[in-house]
Amino acid sequence: MIALQRRADPSRLMGYLAPLLALLITLLAGLILFAILGVPVGAAFYSFFVEPVSNLYGVAELAVKAAPLVIIGVALSIGFRAQVWNIGAEGQLILGAITGAAVALLFYEVDVWYVLPLMMLASVAGGMAWAAIPALLKTRFNVNEILTSLMLTYVAVLLLSWLVSGPMRDPDGFNFPESRLFHDAALLPRILDGTRLHLGAVVALGVVVAGWVLLSRTLLGFALRVNGAAPRAGAHAGFNQSKLIWIALLLGGGCAGLAGLFEVAGPIGQLLPSISPGYGFTAIIVAFLGRLHPVGVLFASLVMALSYLGGETAQITLNLPLAVTGVFQGMLLFFLLATDVLINYRVVLK
């Protein structure tokens, strides 16, 4: 029989190797899955992992898709470190997109430099407001934040659907459920000619640095980490638990809101009934895959962004359903959690 023997010290080496191992197993499992589906394995591999990034445009698209994942993933990692399970980033993203877009539509055809900064502020506030609800309910009424933040995501989806088909619908849009196209002043500047790469990518890198500084160089970061690892020790050290819950959720909500704005003011350019292919949920996987570390999150986001691009390419070239992306992402998280056992345990034969 195989048995697990607890290691005296968690293995640092396995801590770094586990995500790579998980990635490798996911790749293998994916190829097996393709074989079962009757898809030529070589072609599937090529169109999933190579073709999407075989030119400059593709590489820029990778950054476009990775940017929201990085921004949300870093913030979620900080929350998860403190054992605050904000699962509703997708809803907070939608709220940020709504409030940001509201400013853009309010300033429609007003060409002033401060439209974009104002939109960013609005989106951060929108995301924070949505995350404040679970924070309030958790700290005041002891309500599980997983369930409330998730329920609010369904509410946000319906809210967006109502707004684009009602109050925020394009008056000249032939009744299609979508808003006006944003005015130029309300669109993010592109930073690479011939691609869709926008300012959000730069902000994402800034978020990585800021997240790293916060976690490893500040007292707040220390308090969050202690609170997550040993809540009682944190309480004895005088860290205010409620305050940390508020900070973790507001941080997640604000970042998700900003990521939402970067989608509508970036690649999309208007408010649509569906503005995210599940970035808020994928960012959860990104956080774990990146070992809850901002730099790790950056790499994990690139991997996940590739799974989105690969899914799109495979849909076009191989006629595979887009859902393949979700299957890959779920498998990756499974294998990561499975290989994590090697960090704390030694596998021995009895």
Add this chain to the structure above:
Amino acid sequence: MNETLMLTVLTIITAATPLVYAALGELVVERAGVLNLGVEGMMLGGAVCSFAVAHYSGSATLGIVAGLLAGMLLALIFAFLTLSLQSSQVATGLALTIFGIGISALIGQSLVGIAFAGLPALHIPWLSDLPIVGRLLFSHDVLVYGSFLMVALVAWFLNRTRAGLVLRAVGDSHHAAHALGIRVVRVRYLATLFGGACAGLGGAYLSLVYTPMWSENMSAGRGWIALALVVFSVWQPGRLLLGAYLFGGISILQLHGQALGINVPSQLMSMLPYLTTILVLVLISRDRGRIRRNAPASIGQAFHPTT
């Protein structure tokens, strides 16, 4: 009794049944000290597999069995990761939901847009022929009767049997249970598989009866509402049944809102079940003492015999 009211009551039963199954399964899982957040994923897995099998075989019975097995299979992944490999229950449950959404969409790709005849109502001699009562209480399909039977069985099992006592002991203190010689991991495996089977049945009801077809992500958060229902029930099967019917009623209110003359956009009406869930969670959770007295004490914690 007028016809509209009668139909409303009948649709409430259809809306509540999947919730009864999914939440009841999770109740048993949590009573064993395991928190499986993957109910939504298991429901979708059950829904798509039961629809696919029922469609291709033409047999609703085979479809129901397939849904049950699909839920169990997904629960087995969860059990292996969390119980054998000690992974985090929260993270693994989320992974199960993400995976379930993806794999069900993949399996169901060719099934979108196909309709299914639904489950036949069981005719019970004499009882079904009674006026009003016959139609309200004795005109349902096998899964509706099954859900009531299951609630009774689970309540009996947990409170009146030795095995139920063992299960509760494992959920309240896995170390004490282990010291008594109870195979903690085995009990939790069985509970988790039961939870998966129930979630699968709930999913089967969705795709075979509630909306007899398959569409991507058709559970629309019911798995999460089921999780909230377990909290609402303070881990008691009887209260869970009550809660599921309350929620069934609210989701039907939303469907019939227009007919009842409530002039609110449909999207806003559709928010009702989710908003009610939050409200109910607040009402229940604010009484910390009550939650603490009733919640299984070692819920969500990994167990390893050497620790």
